[in-house]
Amino acid sequence: MDNIVEIKNVYKSYSKKEVISNMNLNIPKGKIVGLLGPNGSGKSTLIKLINGLLQPNSGDVLIDGIKPSIETKRIVSYLPERTYLNDWMKVSDILNFFNDFYDDFNMDKAMDMVKSLNININEKLKTMSKGTKEKVQLILVMSRHAKLYILDEPIGGVDPAARTYILKTIITNYCEDSTLLIATHLISEIENICDDVIFISNGNIILQGNVDEIREEKGKSIDALFREEFKC
Numbered sequence: 498m499d500n501i502v503e504i505k506n507v508y509k510s511y512s513k514k515e516v517i518s519n520m521n522l523n524i525p526k527g528k529i530v531g532l533l534g535p536n537g538s539g540k541s542t543l544i545k546l547i548n549g550l551l552q553p554n555s556g557d558v559l560i561d562g563i564k565p566s567i568e569t570k571r572i573v574s575y576l577p578e579r580t581y582l583n584d585w586m587k588v589s590d591i592l593n594f595f596n597d598f599y600d601d602f603n604m605d606k607a608m609d610m611v612k613s614l615n616i617n618i619n620e621k622l623k624t625m626s627k628g629t630k631e632k633v634q635l636i637l638v639m640s641r642h643a644k645l646y647i648l649d650e651p652i653g654g655v656d657p658a659a660r661t662y663i664l665k666t667i668i669t670n671y672c673e674d675s676t677l678l679i680a681t682h683l684i685s686e687i688e689n690i691c692d693d694v695i696f697i698s699n700g701n702i703i704l705q706g707n708v709d710e711i712r713e714e715k716g717k718s719i720d721a722l723f724r725e726e727f728k729c
């Protein structure tokens with residue numbers, strides 16, 4: 498099986514509003530993939546379908562050949578667009594919680610990142626700035642040894658200096674045979690770490706391919722291409 502994600506003819510609507518239109522998409526193993534699209538194009542919906550948080554009206558979603566389930570949750574490390582962690586918990590509590598809950602959680606790796614990003618493990622999430630909370634969540638997600646990492650808008654609130662560190666951390670910490678799917682609007686920041694990109698518009702995949710090949714073929718950066726494609 499060469500694909501970690503297979504989307505087969507998936508249709509999803511909210512009430513009568515079509516959000517994902519009979520989509521077919523394969524995401525190969527061992528790649529860093531940017532999922533890019535304007536506001537409301539369906540990125541988070543697609544990610545929730547992959548995670549089994551939403552069910553398609555029709556079609557199939559397969560993760561490593563199986564439908565989203567408890568089994569797939571073991572191999573998927575997911576950073577949602579909104580936090581699900583309890584505010585009253587200290588960073589140390591959350592790290593211990595993840596360590597107990599996930600067999601593939603690497604506490605040493607997490608502590609290295611905590612130190613490098615100057616996070617106080619005795620601080621409660623409640624008193625942290627938005628960017629620091631994002632850093633904590635990213636540390637949790639990237640400290641697992643998963644087959645598929647899905648990051649929904651991971652670094653929007655993080656300052657530019659820390660972003661560089663985080664992107665470096667993402668590349669160094671993820672294992673070569675894993676796949677990383679990142680939905681973001683910070684295209685210029687991530688295009689150099691991505692192998693492939695996917696452009697989504699109104700629930701349709703309008704472009705998918707290798708970053709270097711697209712840049713060469715179009716003679717422009719992915720960021721410039723996106724701005725041109727989705728000009729308001």
Ligand SMILES: Nc1ncnc2c1ncn2[C@@H]1O[C@H](COP(=O)(O)OP(=O)(O)OP(=O)(O)O)[C@@H](O)[C@H]1O
Pocket residue numbers: 511514516534535536537538539540541542543
């Ligand atoms: N729970 C919901 N009920 C009804 N409509 C929804 C719901 N969630 C999302 N939508 C609609 O589905 C469409 C796709 O939303 P989605 O959040 O997937 O887009 P997105 O590409 O992630 O956007 P953004 O870049 O702004 O985060 C939007 O038109 C949105 O209004």
